[in-house]
Structures are given as structure tokens and as C-alpha cells.
Amino acid sequence: MTDEPTVTSAHRQRSVGTWVAVGVGVVVIVFGAIFASRFGLDPDLVASPLIGEPAPAGAMPYMESAGELSLNDLAGDIVVINFWASWCPGCRLEHEALLLAADAYRESAVTFVGILHQDRVGPGIEFLDEFGRGDAYRYVSDEGSRAGIDFGVLGLPTTFFLNRSGTIVGQVNGPVNLDILAGAINTILVGGDIDPLTETGELENR
Amino acid sequence: MSQRLRNSLYLGLIIGLLVAVVIGLIPRDTTSETAAERSHRIASELRCPFCHGESIADAQSAIAADARDLIDEQIATGMTDTEIFDYFVARYTERVLLSPPLLGWGTLLWALPLLLLVGGVAALRRRKRRAVPAPIVVSSDALDDAKRVVAADLADIEVQQATGELDEDEASRLRESYISEQQALAATEVAAPQPEPPSRKRRLVGTAILVVGALALTVGVVVTVQDRTPGDLITGGVADPSNAPRDLTKVTDEELEEVVAANPDVIGMRMALAGRYFDGGEFSDALRHYMEVLAREQHPEALANVGWMTYLSDEIDTGLKFVERSLEVTPDLPQAYWYLANIRYWGMNDPAGAVAPLETLLEFEAIPDEVRALATDLLTQVRAAL
Numbered sequence: 297m298t299d300e301p302t303v304t305s306a307h308r309q310r311s312v313g314t315w316v317a318v319g320v321g322v323v324v325i326v327f328g329a330i331f332a333s334r335f336g337l338d339p340d341l342v343a344s345p346l347i348g349e350p351a352p353a354g355a356m357p358y359m360e361s362a363g364e365l366s367l368n369d370l371a372g373d374i375v376v377i378n379f380w381a382s383w384c385p386g387c388r389l390e391h392e393a394l395l396l397a398a399d400a401y402r403e404s405a406v407t408f409v410g411i412l413h414q415d416r417v418g419p420g421i422e423f424l425d426e427f428g429r430g431d432a433y434r435y436v437s438d439e440g441s442r443a444g445i446d447f448g449v450l451g452l453p454t455t456f457f458l459n460r461s462g463t464i465v466g467q468v469n470g471p472v473n474l475d476i477l478a479g480a481i482n483t484i485l486v487g488g489d490i491d492p493l494t495e496t497g498e499l500e501n502r
Numbered sequence: 503m504s505q506r507l508r509n510s511l512y513l514g515l516i517i518g519l520l521v522a523v524v525i526g527l528i529p530r531d532t533t534s535e536t537a538a539e540r541s542h543r544i545a546s547e548l549r550c551p552f553c554h555g556e557s558i559a560d561a562q563s564a565i566a567a568d569a570r571d572l573i574d575e576q577i578a579t580g581m582t583d584t585e586i587f588d589y590f591v592a593r594y595t596e597r598v599l600l601s602p603p604l605l606g607w608g609t610l611l612w613a614l615p616l617l618l619l620v621g622g623v624a625a626l627r628r629r630k631r632r633a634v635p636a637p638i639v640v641s642s643d644a645l646d647d648a649k650r651v652v653a654a655d656l657a658d659i660e661v662q663q664a665t666g667e668l669d670e671d672e673a674s675r676l677r678e679s680y681i682s683e684q685q686a687l688a689a690t691e692v693a694a695p696q697p698e699p700p701s702r703k704r705r706l707v708g709t710a711i712l713v714v715g716a717l718a719l720t721v722g723v724v725v726t727v728q729d730r731t732p733g734d735l736i737t738g739g740v741a742d743p744s745n746a747p748r749d750l751t752k753v754t755d756e757e758l759e760e761v762v763a764a765n766p767d768v769i770g771m772r773m774a775l776a777g778r779y780f781d782g783g784e785f786s787d788a789l790r791h792y793m794e795v796l797a798r799e800q801h802p803e804a805l806a807n808v809g810w811m812t813y814l815s816d817e818i819d820t821g822l823k824f825v826e827r828s829l830e831v832t833p834d835l836p837q838a839y840w841y842l843a844n845i846r847y848w849g850m851n852d853p854a855g856a857v858a859p860l861e862t863l864l865e866f867e868a869i870p871d872e873v874r875a876l877a878t879d880l881l882t883q884v885r886a887a888l
Binding site: 345346369370414438440441444445446447448449450451502 | 591
């Protein structure tokens with residue numbers, strides 16, 4: 297036979313259908329895999345977009361004395377800002393490490409600021425009475441949660457590191473320990489970059 | 503499905519979409535929006551970053567309440583909606599917005615349902631077309647050629663059998679197959695010339711127009727619908743909550759603010775709101791409302807509470823005057839005696855002056871037990887200091 301009859305597109309249509317089915321299958325599998333791989337991750341836990349930005353400068357009243365503190369007043373120091381509350385279990389865990397670090401780095405112009413967030417001053421002071429306070433540690437309260445919102449805090453405890461020019465360079469969500477504190481402060485002291493976000497545990501809110 | 507039914511379905515779909523667009527295009531009414539309504543609208547468009555899956559307006563947590571207060575303040579300082587949203591986005595990223603922005607991935611998100619719909623309709627139509635069995639079509643020339651070839655092959659068999667090239671069995675087997683081929687060819691229809699299929703280019707343009715149109719439609723509807731005011735013509739809701747009788751204990755401060763703002767001269771409602779702020783220690787808000795009350799009448803409770811707050815902010819003499827004025831208006835307010843005693847004893851170091859108001863206070867029968875206990879304690883303390 298010399299002449300092949302012209303075949304219509306019936307065959308081609310079937311193969312297009314197959315390709316579409318395969319395509320849909322692949323898309324479903326890829327999306328499913330992405331979705332499944334993100335189970336257990338809290339999508340809310342992202343580094344604050346304020347990292348790399350100057351720290352908010354709102355004034356915060358001291359918990360145990362008159363007067364207010366603005367982070368601008370600490371320009372030139374490395375500043376460790378710790379958001380905490382008396383009801384927050386993670387804050388108890390990290391408290392000793394914060395006191396030790398505050399004491400150890402006192403001579404290196406590193407200032408620790410504890411911001412009492414989502415809590416009243418009374419219970420905050422009781423907490424400090426029970427667990428101790430740092431000598432040069434600045435304890436202020438966060439009225440109306442303004443500082444927390446200004447810093448983009450998602451829960452407690454949260455710690456921020458400011459370099460000597462007052463720029464937010466790193467954030468820890470969850471309790472800190474001495475390793476994290478010393479590692480970050482040492483790196484900032486020699487002018488290096490620290491991780492913008494470290495996660496150590498659950499954040500709590502009231 | 504009959505053609506007619508299908509046509510009316512399509513028509514219904516188009517009318518439905520048009521209605522949706524028209525509804526979306528009705529301009530929303532922002533002129534009558536009060537500050538509290540505006541605050542609530544903004545808060546309900548912000549996801550509470552500290553809670554899970556709730557808006558700042560709905561969340562019960564303390565920090566969400568603080569965020570609502572912040573929005574109130576921002577409105578009071580004259581920030582625009584966009585500035586307020588930007589403030590939260592700058593601190594919590596775009597995740598804080600409950601409706602994803604119409605840029606970047608957000609566009610895809612909004613357009614996806616529509617694309618799926620268009621794709622689905624297209625796939626259904628394609629399938630329907632394919633369901634009609636396509637006739638096997640050959641050109642008439644090719645058919646004639648094929649018939650000629652089979653006839654020649656059949657003739658060849660006879661020759662080959664005669665020359666002994668094929669044996670009997672082989673020959674009859676071949677003959678059978680050629681004959682059935684010949685019958686099939688005879689049954690084959692010659693195709694009518696095929697209508698020219700729409701060119702690929704035209705189909706592409708058509709699809710593009712459909713997709714772009716659908717996208718524009720989605721974006722348009724979304725943009726207009728997403729910033730509607732709760733309470734307007736489309737979204738419904740209570741336009742004037744002051745008309746509805748409600749159990750005041752179940753009304754939030756924000757709602758009460760709205761009601762008070764709508765009815766500035768209803769003293770009782772304003773006193774209730776101020777009382778909530780006063781009890782909650784939110785003195786600046788309480789003071790604001792008490793001053794509004796005092797601008798209208800010498801309300802003894804407003805006088806007494808303003809006096810107490812003034813005293814607490816270290817304005818001892820002014821605070822004392824307010825409390826005394828309250829007692830001049832009415833001698834029947836127990837808390838005024840409590841304030842007076844405290845101001846005299848703690849603020850003015852005048853224990854003798856504190857005795858009489860405490861004794862008067864203890865003569866009230868309606869006061870709660872804990873207040874009675876406090877007053878008795880203070881009286882003991884005051885007497886000891888004499």
C-alpha cells in the first residue's frame with residue numbers, strides 16, 4: 297500500500313487528555329508535598345521586618361523608679377532588649393541567663409533592658425523579688441503594649457539585639473540561654489553579623 | 503441538556519456576574535462613618551498577630567485590646583487608613599492583613615478560583631466535543647487508489663496460483679483477507695470537505711481575552727467589595743445601634759463608645775461607659791467622658807470620680823474640691839466619703855478630718871462587705887494616728 301489514509305485527531309486528543317491528567321497529578325503532588333512539609337511550622341513565626349531598622353524610640357516608664365527610658369538614651373551601647381512577663385513560663389527559664397550575661401558584659405558597654413509586656417507592674421516586681429534583678433539591668437513597663445507592637449513582638453519571651461548604632465540586628469523567639477546571649481553579644485562586639493532570627497521555643501500570649 | 507436550557511443557564515450566569523459587579527461598584531458611604539466605626543473596620547481587617555486566626559477586632563486577648571486602643575489613637579491623631587495599615591505591615595509583615603494584597607502572589611490567590619472555573623468550563627466543552635465519535639475519513643483520491651490496489655492484488659493471486667507460486671491454502675487465505683479489505687473500503691464514506699477549524703491564533707486571542715476579562719472582573723469586584731463599611735447597604739448590619747434595646751453588660755466598650763458618640767446628651771449611657779473605664783483603671787478615657795458629663799450637669803458620681811483621679815495624679819487640692827463639690831450636690835454617695843477620707847488622711851496628713859467621712863460611710867447599709875471592711879480598717883488606723 298502506497299498511500300496512508302489521513303488519520304484524524306482522535307488519537308491526538310486522547311494523548312492531550314493524558315497529559316492534562318498527568319499535569320494535574322503532578323501539581324497536586326507538588327502542592328501536597330509543600331503543604332505536608334509545612335505542617336508543624338507556625339507560619340506566624342517570621343523574623344520581624346524591623347531587623348536592620350533603627351529601634352523604636354518610644355519612652356517607657358521605669359518599673360521601680362520615677363522617670364522614663366527611651367532606647368535613644370542608650371545610643372552607643374550594645375542593647376539587649378528582653379520582653380517578659382511574670383506569668384510567662386519561658387521567662388522564668390531564661391531569667392538567670394539574662395542576669396548572668398548582664399553582669400558579665402557590664403564592663404563592655406552592653407545594656408540589658410527588660411520590658412514588662414502584657415503584665416502589671418505589681419506582679420512584675422514580685423517576680424523580680426523572687427528570681428532576682430540585675431544591678432545595672434533596666435526594667436521598664438510596656439504601657440498599652442506599645443513597645444511590643446512597635447517591635448512586632450508575637451509573644452513571650454522575645455529578645456532583641458541592638459548594635460551600637462541602635463539598629464535591630466537580631467531576634468530570639470522563645471527563652472534565651474547563656475550560649476545564645478554570649479554568642480550574639482560577642483559577635484556584635486567584634487562587628488560581625490548575627491542570625492536575624494533564632495527560635496528556641498513556644499511564644500506565649502495572654 | 504437541551505440547547506435552550508443551556509442558553510438560559512449561561513444567561514443567568516452572566517446576569518449574576520453583572521449584578522455582582524454593579525453591587526461592587528456602588529460607592530461605600532464613608533462620610534457618616536464615626537471614628538469608632540472606622541476603628542472597628544480597620545481592626546477587623548487586621549489579623550491578630552499574637553492570637554490565631556482572629557482579627558484584632560474579634561480577638562479577646564489583652565494585647566488585641568491594646569492594639570485596638572492604638573488604632574483609636576492613630577485615628578485621633580489623624581492618620582489615614584493606609585498609614586495605619588502600613589504601620590502594622592511594617593511591624594508584622596503583610597501577614598497581618600486579613601485580605602491578601604492584590605499584588606504579587608495575592609493576585610494569583612484572588613484569580614485562582616476564576617481561572618479554575620474558566621479552565622473547568624473549557625475542559626467540559628472539549629470533552630463534550632470529543633464524545634461525538636469522529637468518522638474515519640479518507641480523501642476520495644486515496645480511497646480510489648486503495649480500491650485499485652486491492653483489486654490488483656486480488657488479480658495477482660489468481661496469476662500466482664496458476665503459476666504455482668502459491669499453494670491452495672495460502673491463496674484462499676490471502677483472497678479472504680483482500681476481499682474483506684475490499685468490503686471495508688466499499689463501506690468507507692468519502693468525507694465531505696472539512697470545515698476550516700478556527701485558526702490557532704484566533705483561539706489563543708479568544709482565550710487571552712477571556713482570561714484577562716475574568717481577571718479584571720475579579721480584581722474589580724474584590725477591590726470594591728473588600729473595603730465596604732460594616733452597616734452599609736450591601737454588607738448590612740445595624741446602621742444605628744442606639745435604637746436597639748440591649749443588655750449593657752454584653753456590649754463591648756467600643757460599641758458603647760459608638761452609642762455614646764451617636765447620643766452625646768444621654769448622660770446615663772456615658773456614665774456607664776466612663777464607669778467601665780474608671781473601674782478598669784483607664785483613667786484618661788474615663789476622664790474624657792466624665793468631663794463631657796460635667797459640661798452638661800453637676801453629676802455627683804462624675805464629680806467624685808474625677809476628684810479621686812485628680813488626687814491620684816497628685817493634684818491633691820483640686821481633687822479635694824471635686825469630691826467636696828460632689829457631696830454638696832448629694833450627701834448620698836458612699837464612694838465620695840471614702841475618697842474624702844483617703845484624701846484627708848493620706849494626701850493632707852489630716853487624720854482628724856478623715857474620721858467623720860469614714861463614720862458616715864459606715865452608716866450606709868447598702869455598701870458591700872469588702873468596702874465596709876476596708877473602711878473599718880482605715881478608721882482604726884486613722885484613730886491610732888490621732
